[in-house]
Amino acid sequence: MYKYDEIDQRLVDERVAQYRDQTRRYLAGELSEEEFRPLRLQNGLYIQRHAPMLRIAVPYGMLSSKQLHKLADIAQKYDRSYGHFSTRQNLQLNWPKLEEIPDILAELATVEMHAIQTSGNCIRNITTDQFAGVAPDEVVDPRAIAEVMRQWSTFHPEFALLPRKFKIAVSGTKDDRAVVQMHDIGMEFYLDSQNKVAIKVWVGGGLGRTPILGSVIREHLEWQHALTYCEAIVRVYNLHGRRDNSYKARIKILVKALGIDEFRSQVEAEWAHLKDAPNTITESELARVAKHFEAMPYATLPAHDASFDAAIASNPAFANWAKRSLHAHKTAGYRAVTLSLKPHGKAPGDASSEQMHVVADLAEQYSFGELRVSHEQNLILADVKLSDLFAVWEKARANGLATPNIGLLTDIICCPGGDFCSLANAKSIPIAEAIQMQFDNLDYLHDIGDIELNISGCMNACGHHHIGHIGILGVDKDGSEWYQVSIGGSQGNHASIGSVIGPSFSAEEMPSVVQKLIDVYIKERTPEELFIDTARRLGVAPFKAYVYAKDEVTA
Amino acid sequence: MSQLIKLNDNVAHIAENQWAVVQLPPSLVEARKQAGKVVLFKLTGEKTVSEEQLSGTIIPESGKVIVPLSVFIARKAQLQARINAGEIGVWVDTHEVLNDLAEHQADLNQLPIIAIHVERFADGRIFSLGLLLRTRYGFKNELRAIGDVLRDQLFFLKRSGFDSYLIRADRNAQEAMLSLKDFSAPYQGAVDEPRPAFLRYNRVA
Numbered sequence: 001m002y003k004y005d006e007i008d009q010r011l012v013d014e015r016v017a018q019y020r021d022q023t024r025r026y027l028a029g030e031l032s033e034e035e036f037r038p039l040r041l042q043n044g045l046y047i048q049r050h051a052p053m054l055r056i057a058v059p060y061g062m063l064s065s066k067q068l069h070k071l072a073d074i075a076q077k078y079d080r081s082y083g084h085f086s087t088r089q090n091l092q093l094n095w096p097k098l099e100e101i102p103d104i105l106a107e108l109a110t111v112e113m114h115a116i117q118t119s120g121n122c123i124r125n126i127t128t129d130q131f132a133g134v135a136p137d138e139v140v141d142p143r144a145i146a147e148v149m150r151q152w153s154t155f156h157p158e159f160a161l162l163p164r165k166f167k168i169a170v171s172g173t174k175d176d177r178a179v180v181q182m183h184d185i186g187m188e189f190y191l192d193s194q195n196k197v198a199i200k201v202w203v204g205g206g207l208g209r210t211p212i213l214g215s216v217i218r219e220h221l222e223w224q225h226a227l228t229y230c231e232a233i234v235r236v237y238n239l240h241g242r243r244d245n246s247y248k249a250r251i252k253i254l255v256k257a258l259g260i261d262e263f264r265s266q267v268e269a270e271w272a273h274l275k276d277a278p279n280t281i282t283e284s285e286l287a288r289v290a291k292h293f294e295a296m297p298y299a300t301l302p303a304h305d306a307s308f309d310a311a312i313a314s315n316p317a318f319a320n321w322a323k324r325s326l327h328a329h330k331t332a333g334y335r336a337v338t339l340s341l342k343p344h345g346k347a348p349g350d351a352s353s354e355q356m357h358v359v360a361d362l363a364e365q366y367s368f369g370e371l372r373v374s375h376e377q378n379l380i381l382a383d384v385k386l387s388d389l390f391a392v393w394e395k396a397r398a399n400g401l402a403t404p405n406i407g408l409l410t411d412i413i414c415c416p417g418g419d420f421c422s423l424a425n426a427k428s429i430p431i432a433e434a435i436q437m438q439f440d441n442l443d444y445l446h447d448i449g450d451i452e453l454n455i456s457g458c459m460n461a462c463g464h465h466h467i468g469h470i471g472i473l474g475v476d477k478d479g480s481e482w483y484q485v486s487i488g489g490s491q492g493n494h495a496s497i498g499s500v501i502g503p504s505f506s507a508e509e510m511p512s513v514v515q516k517l518i519d520v521y522i523k524e525r526t527p528e529e530l531f532i533d534t535a536r537r538l539g540v541a542p543f544k545a546y547v548y549a550k551d552e553v554t555a
Numbered sequence: 556m557s558q559l560i561k562l563n564d565n566v567a568h569i570a571e572n573q574w575a576v577v578q579l580p581p582s583l584v585e586a587r588k589q590a591g592k593v594v595l596f597k598l599t600g601e602k603t604v605s606e607e608q609l610s611g612t613i614i615p616e617s618g619k620v621i622v623p624l625s626v627f628i629a630r631k632a633q634l635q636a637r638i639n640a641g642e643i644g645v646w647v648d649t650h651e652v653l654n655d656l657a658e659h660q661a662d663l664n665q666l667p668i669i670a671i672h673v674e675r676f677a678d679g680r681i682f683s684l685g686l687l688l689r690t691r692y693g694f695k696n697e698l699r700a701i702g703d704v705l706r707d708q709l710f711f712l713k714r715s716g717f718d719s720y721l722i723r724a725d726r727n728a729q730e731a732m733l734s735l736k737d738f739s740a741p742y743q744g745a746v747d748e749p750r751p752a753f754l755r756y757n758r759v760a
Contacts, residue, residue, distance in 0.1 A: 007740050007752050018737045038677055039707055151742040157714035158686055161679025238683050273691060278744040278754060285753035291760035
């Protein structure tokens, strides 16, 4: 993974000093609440219900063992010994003290980490596929460009105060796992007819209050122009995006208001001036950064391992876990392993300091000292030998990291919700926990099969509820918490936005509502259909009819 | 003490302010100047400033003055002698369009100063406008940030081509100056240094 040089290190060190002084001035009353707000937000610091929340950047989800050990230590020293991995592949601390944030940043800087631009109206952490570099269906490893873009966007002077937040995702696989279509800018890398790396650029996607999938602004962009083209897009947005109403301030609203064709022509006119400017990426810079993402020193192994096959055959629990938790790998004899942060009855995405140390040790011992955070809020060891999987499983299981539910109903994507977040209309974690307990039967879960359930505590959609096969949105009605349910949303190449099935439900009703949706699916599915297929084929009607049927009818 | 910070050869110092900023009289109708609507205003030709405001703006008879863009355009003939004498600068609001200025003043460098007025410090359009004036319109003279200009935006303003900053009256300009040096080796190319770090330094993996 990327390692800092002097330039990178100096920048984060100077950031610590800058933020320390900003905090001092705020505490001394020299900065008003309003003036300090964008400063702390651009450093990932929210003022929340109980305490501030600090969001630490995990660029495109990559972490080293050393970094994870440090995060575990920080969570223990400055917080309540746990952290929350978010859908932006970042780590959030829920209980730090405002005055201690500069010290936390100083500790982060010692392991080449920071909290720069993890919130606020600026370019946020660039996200990508958690299997980048190891996935067999990968055409282009997007991490080198993602790092080049991270550097470009860090303290970009022109884009320091945009109308609203700005999220970029990059992917380089046939099966999109980075949800590029729901980002302000999505970049899909591919090889063009000349066999050169090119980018298909999407713009104006986003969830939130007005969910819209992105539009293609350019089918073919040579990789060298990734920065200047983004500069043109963000400049048009910075100048013309709405600033009078924060709900209408995302780029998607501007793209929609102008129409993609008019927006594209403005961007292209701007880009005509920027093309080949000094920010054009050079071969040598890409090569320098790409060196950090070269293939690991893999052993030459056969495609099968006798000890692994024997363990699968003799140990059903291990077999169950392997079935859900392993992802194919480019290199023979290796697998990517997903460690579940979704044990039933616990807050999805949470990890204790102890668990973080365990995962860091596992990565050190079995996966070249690196790991990734997925936007599904799990942790991934990307390079594990088949022969080591049993040992990894035993250690993970002993530490509550091996729930065999990856991709199943209880692998819920969930925001922190009303328990922590001051934006939320409703709690989300207790809903997730209640659903996990309702479906706490592994055979049944496996029978239901692949399904994605997403929960957001408000329309800001941090839990990406619009693209859940089942999406749950917390809403406020007359001061009490209700939940709106949608079905048919999906991420991936065939991304779609779910349809609301009808009036919202109380928290207590939610497990049984999900149960009824599953019942309809089980009853109606054809042998090869997953939930999303059945939902797409039948539409909302049969689900709605059953969920809202009077109790006496269904009893 | 003066609230004006100026940058000369990349060295910041407190300078005396020789320019008076001319304001438009308050409008009787609600100003329509929200971001995003500018695009629409351009299409419909709708103005954000009324005729009464333009004719009612009081411009001091002598001395160096910075006039609003709309007044400059509407009353340029009247100001021409003073423009030639280098006594007139123009200020532009962040919702206004630079092309309007360029259309009415072919040689921008005839103006000794252009100011961008930022009503709220969090309005980042000021950065794009500064950058465009420097790189697209070739403006070489003093470029000043006025309005809600605060310390923590100075570094970005400098990088976007501003070399003069009128700090909000209730803040300490001397202290604010320190923030111009927040970062010593920024990553990306910008106006003050067009080369990104990967062209400036020999970075090895």
